[in-house]
Each structure stands twice: as structure tokens, then as C-alpha cells.
Amino acid sequence: MTSLRADGLCKVFGTRPEEALRRSRAGDPAGAGATVAVLDVGFTVEPGETFVVMGLSGSGKSTLIRILNGLLTPTAGRVRADDRDVTALTGRELRGLRQRTMSMVFQHFALLPHRTVLDNAEYGPLVRGDPPARARERAVEALGMVGLTGWEDRFPAQLSGGMRQRVGLARALAAGTDVLLMDEAFSALDPLIKRDMQDQLVRLQGELGKTIVFITHDLNEAMRLGDRIAVMRAGRIVQVGTAAEILHRPADDYVARFVRDVDRSRVLTAGLVAEPAVHADRAGPLRRALELLREHDLDRLPITDRGRPVGLLERSAAELAPPDTALADLLHPGPEPVAADRTLDGFLGRVGTDTPVVDGTGRLVGLVRPVPLLRALGAGGQEDGDA
Ligand SMILES: Nc1ncnc2c1ncn2[C@@H]1O[C@H](COP(=O)(O)OP(=O)(O)OP(=O)(O)O)[C@@H](O)[C@H]1O
Ligand SMILES: [Mg+2]
Structure with a gap:
């Protein structure tokens, strides 16, 4: 099982990144032409842990998760997956990492529209080089895990949103990676279906014990899924803790406002x-x-x-x-x-x-x-x- 570790991560979009970082650290605006999306972020995700990153729109969540799997290069700092320095990998090594170690589940499913459910699910293992028979076996098994047995020959357009996201999840599971990166994976779903998917993820996680980084702006979702929650604000992590810790001792007013309406009796211990x-x-x-x-x-x-x-x-x-x-x-x-x-x-x-x-x-x-x-x-x- 894989652990993930971020140290001193920063990401600046635009010009003169060093100056933008210096100004941001001093509490000043980054300056024209630069956006500081992630600033001095560090954390460790333990093997088998579900680590939720929560924050308002624009706080840097997607940027952070894309740095974790090497889709973005950080301006400063380092990511490690176990002992491997992700930030030092070549393009080819990064593709290998994404095929074998980290899978991503996206908000808008990113399915191949002209391929069947089964084709979509076996795509990961095939790209990775599994023999076709083995890839199929894994895809069938993963579709079973998410309750889509019997739907293998349908096309994405024939499925509801919830079912499409199950295919997205099955695709990630079929790839057999230790790490799942999920960026607002359930945010586009109707509330009831969203709740179903959350329950399903909790159940699967109980069986599979993946290392999961799950991004959401939904506090209830964060509390339901997260072993720990990191709260981001303007590129920084302002607090990391269990749901109960965050509720009981919010680090600042921003966090306190976030958690204000939560039913504390069901979270605090x-x-x-x-x-x-x-x-x-x-x-x-x-x-x-x-x-x-x-x-x-x-x-x-x-x-x-x-x-x-x-x-x-x-x-x-x-x-x-x-x-x-x-x-x-x-x-x-x-x-x-x-x-x-x-x-x-x-x-x-x-x-x-x-x-x-x-x-x-x-x-x-x-x-x-x-x-x-x-x-x-x-x-x-x-x-x-x-x-
Ligand atoms: N490719 C890019 N070029 C320039 N600025 C970017 C780029 N990607 C993100 N940003 C900026 O970086 C900041 C953080 O964006 P990011 O998408 O990481 O936030 P987020 O927390 O995922 O927001 P949301 O909840 O809306 O998805 C925002 O100000 C955004 O405009
Ligand atoms: Mg985002």
C-alpha cells in the first residue's frame, strides 16, 4: 500500500513566480499576471487512508491534486509516493505512475462515449499492458464491485449520471492502483445518487483499503468520507484533522464558518x-x-x-x-x-x-x-x- 507525502508545495500560474510567492507569504497580493494557486502545502496521506481536501471554489484543490499525480509541475516543493519522488519523474515515468500507482476519477466522468461500459472499464488495464483476457477479467470484476454487472454492453449515453460515475470508478478500480485521486467525483450527481455513491465508496474502501485523496466543497461529504480533512483557503491548508477535531476546534473563523451548520452531535465524540x-x-x-x-x-x-x-x-x-x-x-x-x-x-x-x-x-x-x-x-x- 502506498503513502503520499507533500512537502512545501507551491504552484504559481503566470509570470515571476518567485516574486509572487514572496508577496503571498507576506500577505500581499501576488501582483499582476500571477496567480498563487497553492502555497506552502504539506501533508502525509497514510496507506489506506481517505484524505479529503475541502475548500471554496478557487482555493487550489484541483491544482493540488493535479500536482500529486504529476499532471502539473509544482513551482516549489516535492511529492513522494512511498519513496518515489513524483516531482523528479520524467514524462514517461509519470505515465507509468498514473497507470500503475495512481488513478484519477473526474467530476464529469471522462468516459469514452463511443465505447461500451466494458471497453471503458478495461481501458486502464489495457493501456498499462495487461493481456486482453486479463484486462477483461479485471474490468468485469470492477464493474461487479460498483454494481454494474449486466450493463457491460451499454454505451455511456444510455446510462444515468450516477451509473456513469460508477463506470468512472470501475475504470479506476480495474486499473488496480493503490491510490485513487478523486476531484469532485460526486459533485455533479443528484443528492440521493450522490449519497448512494458515498455509501458505496465507504463500503468499497472497507474492502479495498486504497489510499484516497478526495476533493470536495461539500462539508457533509467530507465528513462522511474522510478519515481526515484538510481545509484549504487561498492556496494554503489552514487546518488538517478529523471531522470531530475540526468541528470542535476550528483553526480560524474561515473554518468555523464552514462548519457552522453541521449537526455536531453526530460528529463529536x-x-x-x-x-x-x-x-x-x-x-x-x-x-x-x-x-x-x-x-x-x-x-x-x-x-x-x-x-x-x-x-x-x-x-x-x-x-x-x-x-x-x-x-x-x-x-x-x-x-x-x-x-x-x-x-x-x-x-x-x-x-x-x-x-x-x-x-x-x-x-x-x-x-x-x-x-x-x-x-x-x-x-x-x-x-x-x-x-
Ligand atoms: N491553468 C491555469 N492558469 C491560470 N490560473 C489557474 C489555472 N488553473 C487554476 N488557476 C487558478 O488557480 C486558482 C486555484 O484554482 P483551482 O482550480 O485549483 O481551485 P479549486 O479549489 O479546484 O476550485 P473549484 O472548487 O472551483 O474547482 C484559481 O484562482 C484559478 O483561477
Ligand atoms: Mg476544482
Whole structure:
């Protein structure tokens, strides 16, 4: 499986590129005759990751993706596919790269109109030099993956937009490349069909584990598909993170405006909103638990057993009990813990309580408290103090 890495990528269209870059970095207009489309962009896409690039029209997304597969030469910077320096390849080597390592899926499908669905799908493996029988086998298999079995002999004009894009996807899959580059691949589709294609891509990705760079200006699409999302603005990447990270801590106002209308409860997770909690071990003395309650001015204290939450100690009960009482005898169960990766929509019925959050091994990572929970679900997103 292939990783992709971009370092210091810049692309200037027009004249005097060095000067345009210098001016842009200083925050000035690039100057007449030059457009800075990509500016100082760096990121790594891990093997098997779906990396979404999102941004308004003109922010440089298409330019960036075309630099990744060598269709454009960057003004500065470097692209690596595993250990290969894509930016140093010759034209011939680049064609090889696009045939064997990276396939592109376009917004307007780019199918061969006078060829059948099957011909279109086997084009990639044929160009790459697969024997015809093998190319056909791969094409048939890829068409099956996208649900087009039985449509092999049709022509593109006989298909709906969604089906045409399935052919586009099948063509990329038949090529058998590790990397898929998808530039607004679903943007031209009707909303319902678009949703279908997204589901299908998620399903296929679960089986195939490709390294995908997916460009979109649709935030919901970005969140549905992306393991991580990079937000571009005027050629720069202004933030990279998971959907939840971006929602919870947008890097600036531009990003905050982008994510303003998202249903946060379905994206944010308990682990993100949980705050560290003082707690005491069940085997410890009551005296120590009481100290913690007083020191931190708490009404109740989570009690753990080897890190796992087992209940709550009420301060009133702790104050009244004889000093040699075992903690275990004073516990009451408290709210059921939730997993750190649970989204907040599962919480809405328990807003009034402190909910313990546990990691994959059942250990307490913190508490989701009512005020931070409500703040996280509110439209602002930005933390009060630390943003
Ligand atoms: N071949 C070119 N020559 C000159 N300028 C270009 C060229 N290609 C792109 N640009 C400019 O570079 C900037 C970034 O364009 P790009 O197409 O990468 O943006 P985008 O984010 O893909 O936009 P969209 O969402 O509209 O597809 C824009 O200002 C665009 O006009
Ligand atoms: Mg574009």
C-alpha cells in the first residue's frame, strides 16, 4: 500500500513566480499576471487512508491534486509516493505512475462515449499492458464491485449520471492502483445518487483499503468520507484533522464558518469532550477520597478499580461515614460509562449528569460534564479560553 507525502508545495500560474510567492507569504497580493494557486502545502496521506481536501471554489484543490499525480509541475516543493519522488519523474515515468500507482476519477466522468461500459472499464488495464483476457477479467470484476454487472454492453449515453460515475470508478478500480485521486467525483450527481455513491465508496474502501485523496466543497461529504480533512483557503491548508477535531476546534473563523451548520452531535465524540477527572481507587482509604473531595471541592468522586470506573462516592456519605469504612460499602453505581469513540447524539438523554468516558480497555479517561457538553453541541465550536 502506498503513502503520499507533500512537502512545501507551491504552484504559481503566470509570470515571476518567485516574486509572487514572496508577496503571498507576506500577505500581499501576488501582483499582476500571477496567480498563487497553492502555497506552502504539506501533508502525509497514510496507506489506506481517505484524505479529503475541502475548500471554496478557487482555493487550489484541483491544482493540488493535479500536482500529486504529476499532471502539473509544482513551482516549489516535492511529492513522494512511498519513496518515489513524483516531482523528479520524467514524462514517461509519470505515465507509468498514473497507470500503475495512481488513478484519477473526474467530476464529469471522462468516459469514452463511443465505447461500451466494458471497453471503458478495461481501458486502464489495457493501456498499462495487461493481456486482453486479463484486462477483461479485471474490468468485469470492477464493474461487479460498483454494481454494474449486466450493463457491460451499454454505451455511456444510455446510462444515468450516477451509473456513469460508477463506470468512472470501475475504470479506476480495474486499473488496480493503490491510490485513487478523486476531484469532485460526486459533485455533479443528484443528492440521493450522490449519497448512494458515498455509501458505496465507504463500503468499497472497507474492502479495498486504497489510499484516497478526495476533493470536495461539500462539508457533509467530507465528513462522511474522510478519515481526515484538510481545509484549504487561498492556496494554503489552514487546518488538517478529523471531522470531530475540526468541528470542535476550528483553526480560524474561515473554518468555523464552514462548519457552522453541521449537526455536531453526530460528529463529536465523547472522548473529545471529556475532561480529565480526579478519581480514587476502590482499594484506597476513605480518608484519601475525602481529601480529594474537599481539595477539589467536589460533590461526588468517581471510584475506579484498576482504572475502570465502578461507581461514585457522594461527599455527604463520605463525610458521615466512620473513617474506617471501606469505599466499596459507600459506592453507588452512577451513570453507565460510555466509550470514548461514541458520538454525542447518544448522550442527549443524559445531559444532566456527569458521564464517565472509558477507552477501548474500559479505563476511565474523563467525564463528560453538562456545561462542556452543551457548549460542544452549540454552534460556536470555539473553546472559550484556549482557542
Ligand atoms: N491553468 C491555469 N492558469 C491560470 N490560473 C489557474 C489555472 N488553473 C487554476 N488557476 C487558478 O488557480 C486558482 C486555484 O484554482 P483551482 O482550480 O485549483 O481551485 P479549486 O479549489 O479546484 O476550485 P473549484 O472548487 O472551483 O474547482 C484559481 O484562482 C484559478 O483561477
Ligand atoms: Mg476544482
